[in-house]
Amino acid sequence: MQQIIYFLIKNSYRLLFLLLLSISLVLTIQSHSYHRSEYINSANSLSGYTYTQISNIKEYFGLRAKNEELAQENARLKQILFNKKDTVLNGKIKVPNILSDFTVLQARVIKNSYDKQENFLTLDRGSLKGIHSDMAVINDRGVVGIVDKTTKNFATVISILHTNNPMNGKIKNSNHFGSITWDGKNAGYVQLIDVPKLATLKKGDSIVTGAQSYIFPENIPIGKIDKIFIDKNTNKFVINVRLFNDMTNLGYVYIVENKKKREKEIVEAASEKGTTK
Template sequence: MQQIINFLISYKNTLLFLLLFCISLIFTIESHSYHKSKIVSSANWLTGGIYNALSGVDQYFRLKKDNKLLVEENLDLRKQLLEAQTILKERGSVQLNISDSVYELSSGRVVANRYNHLDNYLLVNKGEKDSIQVDLGVITQKGIVGIVEQTAQNHSRVISILNSQIAVNVKLKKSNHFGTLTWNGENPQIIQVEDIPRLADVKKGDTITTEGRSLIFPPNLPVGKVVSFELEPGKNYYTINVQLFNDMTNLNYVYFINNKQKGDLQNLE
């Protein structure tokens, strides 16, 4: 203890200078938006680099599982291609022009994932240099993940569907009755759907998909299945608990989905 006291006495001037310097630096940053934005940008770059390094180690040990998922996804895509070819043949079409699609996809890897708070976010290793923009939808082969909230040069921050501040239009796949996807902050595997009218025939095991009226997610993307529902006396809408198809605690590769017609539609609105 005496040595610590002697050290503080010996270097009191230097320590006082460093303390005052740090205080002045904080005041400068807080009072000037330019300096603040530069600090935030540098912090995002630094944390992104750290998360990239840590996730690289984790990625190495998950290669076997990732390969299995890729095989399953390729199988699913081949099935969809076969179904599309069958439909085109029945309709007498001879060509499917992919460039005419309204939506375009790009991939990314999750380098940080928070799921145990009320308002959760993900950090993905793609950003502005990869043409990632705010308000792009984020999905996996199993279902929706969230919406891009903020972008930097090399990374993007995604607001997770496990966030009390997000709401997504969804529907019952079998009947097209639509409602709103929200989260109560409790179980990261279970999410809530509100505003499905009491006229809808809701059953356990029913599939919930995206409704498609927003400019972010196309219709019929998978969300989850109904595990329980409740209709309080005197209420006109169900409260439904849905088990997500995605394991939101174990995300690795994701896809950004961009509606190429979003600008035109926004201008018309």
């Protein structure tokens, strides 16, 4: 204790200077918008850099698992190619016309939360690479989330594990659809609600994105039906869906932009406005 007191007395001028310097910096940042914005930008850049370095270390130790995933994905793609007659004969893939409506970018997850009620991810790409809000985020296993905000070099994503981020989903090979939501309980499951009782479904059926979505292409995998309930208030199905994705272990993702999103919004809004006259 005496040594601590002696240290404080001996360095009192230095400590007082550092204290006054810190107070002056805080007051300057709080009272000047320019300094405050520069501080926030610097903090965001530092956070993004830190997340990148941490992610690089984690990725280094996970190279074997990542290589195995890539090998599995290549095998799946080869199987698809080998079973397409036009691909075998011509050596070219015929791209469906619908794909011309979407652009696809690649990014890497450098931060990921999954244990909160409202979870977000951070990507190592931003507006400089063409990423902006309301773009779909997927990977080879299915839906991940929706881009929320961007800076020049980073983007945040609203995770599918978010209690206030509904998206359109449907039963695969069926026109019955509902809303994908999350009850905030289990990171391995989401819920498909508002499905009419006329729908034919069973445990194990696949759930995919629906055609009503402005953001996601149709038929992107989400998960499989695990349990089926009836909502007594709405008399509709509530379906517990086991996610295909392991949302606690995300690496590379694809960011998809629907180039006709705005056009679809305008025409549907015009129709709805006309019906209310």
